[in-house]
Amino acid sequence: MIEQQRGENGLVPFEQNKKLYPIVGSAQGDKDEYGMPIAKNYVDKMVTIKNTGSEKAYIRAYFAIPSALDDGYETFNAxxxxxxxxxxNKVVDGNVISTYDVEWNWKHGNKWNYFETTIDDIKYNVYFADYYQPVDANATTEQFVQGVYLDKTFDIKDGKCYAFGKEVTLDDGWDWNSVSCPVFAIACQAEGFDNAAAAMEAAFGANYNPWGTPASNWQ
Known part of the structure; x- marks a missing residue:
């Protein structure tokens, strides 16, 4: 898995422990030459996955976000x-094109590929996606996710967190200095399978959670 961010002279390896601030501007607005938002306080987390094996492989990637910060099951109101x-995103002939539902399939039918679990005592909502075709040996996928940002309504007052005009209920033991959004990727042979979902179930079983913790609310 490859994680990158923008540097002074191009893309550089992703650095952990970035500070989070409410976004200024719009993450859906103007983009730069990398297809990335130019809004202030956007945190780059540009993820692609390389097939390091010797044969074509199907790839599935997972993105986990703390449940306290995400409106997941059942409403999924982003x-x-x-x-x-x-x-x-990807940039083709100067045009910024989303990889959502093109290269990366985040849904089955109208439902998100989704479950909930606990990682290091923090509850997480986990979204996952399958790459649309087998990836050749030593080839790399298009971008899976590109970054995160705090909602512009976010604020901290008297040690409490607020967003959308109400207090945010955080997990016991919450520490803003160690908040993370882990990503994980798995791969399996493509030969003999028509699609990634069938290959993944055969290789890892149904409802596979790569963190190995109890999981619920599968979709």
């Missing part, structure tokens, strides 16, 4: 997310 994330 407008009410405290911490938003953006799907990947």
């Amino acid at each position: 407008g009410m997310n405290v911490l938003h994330f953006n799907f990947g």
Whole structure:
């Protein structure tokens, strides 16, 4: 898995422990030459996955966001997310094109590929997507996700967190200095399978959680 961010002279490896501030501007507005938002306080997390094996492989990638900051099951109202994330983009002939539902399939039917789990005592909502075709040996996928940002309504007052005009209920033991959005990728042989979902179920079983913790609210 490859995680990058913008640097002074191009893309550089992703650095952990970035500070989060409410976004200024719009993450859906103007983009730069990398297809990334130019809005202030946007946090780059540009994820692609490389097939390091010797044969074609199907790839599935997972993105976990703390449940306290995400409006997940059952409503999935992205407008009410405290911490938003953006799907990947690619730039073709100067045009910025989303990889959502093109290269990366985040849904089955009308439902998100989704479950909930606990990682290091923090509850997470996990979204996952399958790459649309087998990836050749030593080839790399298009961008899976590109970054995160705090909602512009976010604020901290007297040690309490607020967004959308109400207090945000955080997990016991919450520490803003260690908030993370982990990503994980798995791969399996493509030979003999018509699609990624069938290959993944055969290789890992139904409802596979790569963190190995109890999971619920599968979709």
